Amino acid sequence: MASPSSMTTTSSTTSKLVFSGCSTSSSSSSSSSRRFLPLTTATTSSKCRAFHFHRRFNPLRHVHLRPCKNPTTVFSQTINRPSFIAAAMATEASAKVIDGKRVAKEIREEKACEDAGIKSFEACLPKDATEEEVLKHISSSNNDPAVHGILVQLPLPSHINEQNVLNAVCIEKDVDGFHPLNIGRLAMRDREPLFVPCTPKGCIELLHRYGVVIKGKRAVVIGRSNIVGMPAALLLQREDATVSVVHSRTKNPEEFTREADIIISAVGQANMVKGSWIKPGAVIIDVGINPVEDSESPRGYRLVGDVCYDEARQIASAITPVPGGVGPMTIAMLLSNTLISAKRIHNFN
Numbered sequence: 001m002a003s004p005s006s007m008t009t010t011s012s013t014t015s016k017l018v019f020s021g022c023s024t025s026s027s028s029s030s031s032s033s034r035r036f037l038p039l040t041t042a043t044t045s046s047k048c049r050a051f052h053f054h055r056r057f058n059p060l061r062h063v064h065l066r067p068c069k070n071p072t073t074v075f076s077q078t079i080n081r082p083s084f085i086a087a088a089m090a091t092e093a094s095a096k097v098i099d100g101k102r103v104a105k106e107i108r109e110e111k112a113c114e115d116a117g118i119k120s121f122e123a124c125l126p127k128d129a130t131e132e133e134v135l136k137h138i139s140s141s142n143n144d145p146a147v148h149g150i151l152v153q154l155p156l157p158s159h160i161n162e163q164n165v166l167n168a169v170c171i172e173k174d175v176d177g178f179h180p181l182n183i184g185r186l187a188m189r190d191r192e193p194l195f196v197p198c199t200p201k202g203c204i205e206l207l208h209r210y211g212v213v214i215k216g217k218r219a220v221v222i223g224r225s226n227i228v229g230m231p232a233a234l235l236l237q238r239e240d241a242t243v244s245v246v247h248s249r250t251k252n253p254e255e256f257t258r259e260a261d262i263i264i265s266a267v268g269q270a271n272m273v274k275g276s277w278i279k280p281g282a283v284i285i286d287v288g289i290n291p292v293e294d295s296e297s298p299r300g301y302r303l304v305g306d307v308c309y310d311e312a313r314q315i316a317s318a319i320t321p322v323p324g325g326v327g328p329m330t331i332a333m334l335l336s337n338t339l340i341s342a343k344r345i346h347n348f349n
Ligand SMILES: NC(=O)C1=CN([C@@H]2O[C@H](COP(=O)(O)OP(=O)(O)OC[C@H]3O[C@@H](n4cnc5c(N)ncnc54)[C@H](OP(=O)(O)O)[C@@H]3O)[C@@H](O)[C@H]2O)C=CC1
Pocket: 038, 199, 222, 223, 224, 225, 226, 227, 228, 229, 246, 247, 248, 249, 250, 253, 266, 267, 268, 269, 287, 288, 289, 290, 326, 327, 328, 330
């Protein structure tokens, strides 16, 4: 756990709160990309992280941000964007793979080109930590001018009230976009949230960068969680899609998905969405991260999405793989939100 004093020693930060489960080696000096993974004992751990920006290069080891030595080269790479895809136009038998890993790398390189550095400090609390202790950590990051972003890793242990905790994060540092004020603004017309939740923002960013037309399209979001499904549906609606939300009580979900030009699936059930659920030419964004046993894999498991990838790629015009699709985009959007926050706080345009 990063001690409160270590959070204040440098000029700027994102703060992350973690209940654990996690060892002391998960302090700010080690890679923390793992801290985001759902494969750790999610129900028994939670985390809070403080991120800060400083003007000199400071590679974000936690998310593998590297300083950019040659900005010109990087810019030319970012201009070279993936080709246009129109969901309705697709005729190819095999879907274009929407490469989240590559786009996330581009986004990280854009940040590096802006001379951005982010430091990340993790507060890793025991799983029986009290709500009061959690709130104390949040309050200390709220009040630390060096901290520009705070992320409380969900889900929280059951004895802690999620609402109280999320409400406590200062809205100006809510880089996860989960504060009810941010979500409320996302839901209302002509209002702008200070931050858009990272995973749904990453999904929309992938659609934009792959030239997928959203306006006027039929979109189906599978799942309605506060983290992914609900904000993803709000974002698609803001992009002028006509949106249906499918959840665990939906009868015959395939009747909805078969009509969709765009499907965002965030359920957490391996291979639930079959090829037969998909309209030919649809674009599929698979958020699901599901471990399935695999004795051949060094970890003893591999990750698959909610969508039956091998079936879907024969039918869809474009699809995100798991791993290497939405996951890396979530992390890139967290960086992006932290950059937005630091610029806003320092009146830097
Ligand atoms: N790639 C990334 O960056 C991220 C990936 N994830 C992954 O995305 C998945 C979803 O995460 P999260 O939203 O937090 O999960 P939640 O468990 O909070 O929500 C799951 C949603 O799926 C719905 N659902 C469950 N079963 C079915 C079913 N059989 N048919 C239709 N809908 C169903 C639930 O419905 P109901 O509301 O009725 O219960 C609920 O709305 C997980 O695999 C998670 O690991 C999550 C965050 C980031």
